[in-house]
Amino acid sequence: RIDGERLWQSLMDLAAIGATEKGGVKRLALTDLDREGRNLVVRWGREAGLEVTVDQIGNVFMRRKGRNPDALPIVTGSHVDTQPTGGKFDGNYGVLAGLEVVRTLNDKGIQTEAPIEVAFWTNEEGSRFVPVMMGSGVFCGAFSLETAYAARDVDGKSVREELERIGYLGDEIPGRHPIGAYFETHIEQGPVLEDADKVIGVVPAVMGLSWYDCVVTGMEAHAGPTPMGLRRDALQVATTIMQEVVAIANRYPPYGRGTVGMVQVFPNSRNVIPGQVKFSIDLRNVSDGLLNTMHEEMLAFVARTREQSGLAIEVERVSYYPPCPFHPDCVNAVRAATEQLGYSNMDVVSGAGHDAIYAARVAPAGMIFVPCKDGISHNEIEDARPDHLEAGCNVLLHAMLERAGI
Amino acid sequence: RIDGERLWQSLMDLAAIGATEKGGVKRLALTDLDREGRNLVVRWGREAGLEVTVDQIGNVFMRRKGRNPDALPIVTGSHVDTQPTGGKFDGNYGVLAGLEVVRTLNDKGIQTEAPIEVAFWTNEEGSRFVPVMMGSGVFCGAFSLETAYAARDVDGKSVREELERIGYLGDEIPGRHPIGAYFETHIEQGPVLEDADKVIGVVPAVMGLSWYDCVVTGMEAHAGPTPMGLRRDALQVATTIMQEVVAIANRYPPYGRGTVGMVQVFPNSRNVIPGQVKFSIDLRNVSDGLLNTMHEEMLAFVARTREQSGLAIEVERVSYYPPCPFHPDCVNAVRAATEQLGYSNMDVVSGAGHDAIYAARVAPAGMIFVPCKDGISHNEIEDARPDHLEAGCNVLLHAMLERAGI
Ligand SMILES: NC(=O)NCCC(=O)O
Ligand SMILES: NC(=O)NCCC(=O)O
Numbered sequence: 049r050i051d052g053e054r055l056w057q058s059l060m061d062l063a064a065i066g067a068t069e070k071g072g073v074k075r076l077a078l079t080d081l082d083r084e085g086r087n088l089v090v091r092w093g094r095e096a097g098l099e100v101t102v103d104q105i106g107n108v109f110m111r112r113k114g115r116n117p118d119a120l121p122i123v124t125g126s127h128v129d130t131q132p133t134g135g136k137f138d139g140n141y142g143v144l145a146g147l148e149v150v151r152t153l154n155d156k157g158i159q160t161e162a163p164i165e166v167a168f169w170t171n172e173e174g175s176r177f178v179p180v181m182m183g184s185g186v187f188c189g190a191f192s193l194e195t196a197y198a199a200r201d202v203d204g205k206s207v208r209e210e211l212e213r214i215g216y217l218g219d220e221i222p223g224r225h226p227i228g229a230y231f232e233t234h235i236e237q238g239p240v241l242e243d244a245d246k247v248i249g250v251v252p253a254v255m256g257l258s259w260y261d262c263v264v265t266g267m268e269a270h271a272g273p274t275p276m277g278l279r280r281d282a283l284q285v286a287t288t289i290m291q292e293v294v295a296i297a298n299r300y301p302p303y304g305r306g307t308v309g310m311v312q313v314f315p316n317s318r319n320v321i322p323g324q325v326k327f328s329i330d331l332r333n334v335s336d337g338l339l340n341t342m343h344e345e346m347l348a349f350v351a352r353t354r355e356q357s358g359l360a361i362e363v364e365r366v367s368y369y370p371p372c373p374f375h376p377d378c379v380n381a382v383r384a385a386t387e388q389l390g391y392s393n394m395d396v397v398s399g400a401g402h403d404a405i406y407a408a409r410v411a412p413a414g415m416i417f418v419p420c421k422d423g424i425s426h427n428e429i430e431d432a433r434p435d436h437l438e439a440g441c442n443v444l445l446h447a448m449l450e451r452a453g454i
Numbered sequence: 455r456i457d458g459e460r461l462w463q464s465l466m467d468l469a470a471i472g473a474t475e476k477g478g479v480k481r482l483a484l485t486d487l488d489r490e491g492r493n494l495v496v497r498w499g500r501e502a503g504l505e506v507t508v509d510q511i512g513n514v515f516m517r518r519k520g521r522n523p524d525a526l527p528i529v530t531g532s533h534v535d536t537q538p539t540g541g542k543f544d545g546n547y548g549v550l551a552g553l554e555v556v557r558t559l560n561d562k563g564i565q566t567e568a569p570i571e572v573a574f575w576t577n578e579e580g581s582r583f584v585p586v587m588m589g590s591g592v593f594c595g596a597f598s599l600e601t602a603y604a605a606r607d608v609d610g611k612s613v614r615e616e617l618e619r620i621g622y623l624g625d626e627i628p629g630r631h632p633i634g635a636y637f638e639t640h641i642e643q644g645p646v647l648e649d650a651d652k653v654i655g656v657v658p659a660v661m662g663l664s665w666y667d668c669v670v671t672g673m674e675a676h677a678g679p680t681p682m683g684l685r686r687d688a689l690q691v692a693t694t695i696m697q698e699v700v701a702i703a704n705r706y707p708p709y710g711r712g713t714v715g716m717v718q719v720f721p722n723s724r725n726v727i728p729g730q731v732k733f734s735i736d737l738r739n740v741s742d743g744l745l746n747t748m749h750e751e752m753l754a755f756v757a758r759t760r761e762q763s764g765l766a767i768e769v770e771r772v773s774y775y776p777p778c779p780f781h782p783d784c785v786n787a788v789r790a791a792t793e794q795l796g797y798s799n800m801d802v803v804s805g806a807g808h809d810a811i812y813a814a815r816v817a818p819a820g821m822i823f824v825p826c827k828d829g830i831s832h833n834e835i836e837d838a839r840p841d842h843l844e845a846g847c848n849v850l851l852h853a854m855l856e857r858a859g860i
Binding site: 236237238239240243255257259268269270271272273274275276278281283284287288290291294297298301302304305306307308309310311313316317318319320321322328330332398399400401422423424425426427 | 642643644645646649661663665673674675676677678679680681682684687689690693694696697700703704707708710711712713714715716717719722723724725726727728734736738804805806807829830831832833
């Protein structure tokens with residue numbers, strides 16, 4: 049069993065770097081604070097005897113040797129960057145749980161057959177640079193190193209410049225680092241475990257995601273003198289689509305998700321009928337077939353609405369990744385460890401994207417979820433219980449040992 | 455008959471002050487440009503032999519003496535301030551049509567029984583300082599001089615300071631200036647005349663208006679991991695109210711109006727379920743009874759929605775004025791002049807607020823509408839036809855003469 053207090057202390061120490069007034073963390077990817085956070089984790093890794101490798105996109109791998117030098121490493125990890133108003137646990141927990149596994153193996157003098165590695169991936173959050181999940185995305189070839197290097201923040205600074213500046217532009221070619229199996233522990237970022245009062249979520253899969261930008265264009269006009277019948281009110285048309293996004297998701301339970309999170313109204317004046325409305329659509333499902341059905345239903349609704357309203361409606365897909373079922377060997381290793389340790393558990397499909405979906409493209413992968421308070425993350429009030437974090441880390445230890453062999 | 459070309463030329467000369475690249479005008483109330491516009495109109499007034507009075511809120515009255523010194527003046531006017539992205543005609547037309555009436559009387563050597571006055575009211579648009587229709591509002595006692603003086607722009611400059619700075623802080627106590635009857639010519643700011651192919655709108659009344667701020671508060675959460683059934687999506691609840699606002703207006707044709715013009719979503723992020731949505735509601739009707747019914751139906755819908763959704767919904771009324779029926783004598787004078795001059799015409803209820811509704815509280819009042827292109831105003835592309843503007847001015851001349859007596 050791991051040392052829950054040591055894990056908690058490490059989480060709090062790391063959270064002090066970029067701590068916000070409201071108790072959260074702001075440690076954006078490739079900033080000075082990210083360097084400080086990375087350096088602390090690397091120092092801890094070296095103190096635990098790990099050998100550190102950095103690749104060309106700044107992904108860091110910290111290896112504990114195994115008995116068999118030819119065996120592929122069993123890797124765990126996540127990310128240390130945070131949202132601008134982020135919490136202490138998102139990503140950081142996955143990295144420090146890995147470190148705690150290593151510290152525990154050291155304490156107990158356990159040697160594994162395969163090497164054990166703790167990794168952290170660059171710019172998972174995507175808040176400063178897009179695409180999100182950048183380090184793991186480059187690693188698995190979802191997009192190129194050149195694409196990632198060229199990404200710039202709002203001040204025009206590039207990923208390559210910033211990697212170099214903070215000293216994390218490594219030598220290793222991304223993806224050349226072999227992985228035998230990958231595990232990632234993470235707070236759930238949703239309310240399912242808490243709602244069901246379970247300690248561990250066994251993650252069979254991550255939902256696929258489709259993101260769209262939708263623009264409805266009518267005609268702005270004065271709210272007083274323009275009769276209802278002569279209006280081309282972009283907002284009234286947009287709101288029917290916004291409601292349909294949710295209706296579509298509700299038609300495909302339990303894993304259909306439909307969200308409109310971002311809305312801009314033009315000219316956004318109290319007595320002007322909106323001439324244009326731009327908004328985002330986020331559709332998710334764990335079945336690619338159903339996700340595609342949702343996509344088709346949304347496009348069909350937009351087409352009908354365009355015809356009925358006579359307004360111009362554009363909808364463009366801006367992101368997509370398919371659902372990612374995790375490898376049965378990894379999922380079973382997590383489930384077996386949970387049962388063996390006697391933790392209450394349930395299967396929880398991940399609604400959020402994680403580095404594990406990209407790692408899963410190059411190796412068998414699996415995830416372990418623990419509850420977070422009120423299901424809230426990407427928020428400074430994000431919180432999780434020490435006993436839950438400890439439980440997730442114990443499951444990680446056992447699952448990794450099962451894969452690595454003793 | 456007035457001189458249409460001279461009227462057009464004056465409109466274009468005034469529009470040169472604050473002209474924008476897109477052919478509109480930006481001449482915000484009490485700015486240096488407003489001073490320049492005011493000075494030009496006052497110079498033209500003096501050149502036409504008018505005697506100029508300025509009151510303490512900067513309203514300007516320019517008088518042409520009548521035969522009977524005891525008769526109350528027949529006043530016409532509007533405003534010379536514009537929207538930030540305003541047009542050449544809104545307000546400015548009403549003032550320069552009055553000036554053209556005076557010039558025509560001068561040319562023809564016509565003396566009227568009652569004096570004739572051309573007025574312009576301070577800060578009608580309300581873009582720089584609220585409340586809107588400030589000068590006429592203070593004049594009729596809708597709100598106090600102190601309230602108006604204390605209003606500040608975004609840079610913290612007050613109405614009083616700015617009146618003084620531009621030299622339009624007059625002596626006369628607002629409202630002490632007697633008015634026998636008030637007429638205002640204005641572009642329609644709606645599509646009704648153009649749609650019906652009529653030249654003149656006889657305005658029997660201005661709709662009453664109720665403005666509200668509505669705030670729906672749910673709980674922000676991650677768009678992926680949060681199941682549909684556990685969401686408290688503020689936008690989905692807000693959109694049902696936004697649609698009901700329009701539905702309510704449609705239940706009270708032909709004069710019911712319902713508009714949501716302004717929307718703010720928090721935190722407005724693509725993969726975050728909106729935790730809060732703020733939006734404006736604008737309800738109008740020409741019957742105060744129906745406006746009140748619309749108000750009650752909106753509140754009842756909000757109450758039902760609050761109960762059904764379990765979300766917090768606040769709705770606060772932030773502005774209200776009742777419908778303003780114009781005086782039969784003035785309305786009939788406008789209609790008679792229109793018929794006599796042989797212009798096609800129809801009654802058009804004004805959906806927009808005008809200085810005339812406040813003038814109507816202290817004297818018989820009426821309005822004359824002319825078409826504007828595509829019904830568009832509060833926009834740099836606002837446009838109107840010279841022959842329509844000339845026709846409206848002819849109607850004004852005849853209606854004023856009818857009231858003033860020759
Ligand atoms: N874990 C996480 O928040 N990923 C961001 C992408 C998404 O799932 O919306
Ligand atoms: N004429 C005009 O646009 N007034 C502003 C107030 C309103 O009617 O919305």
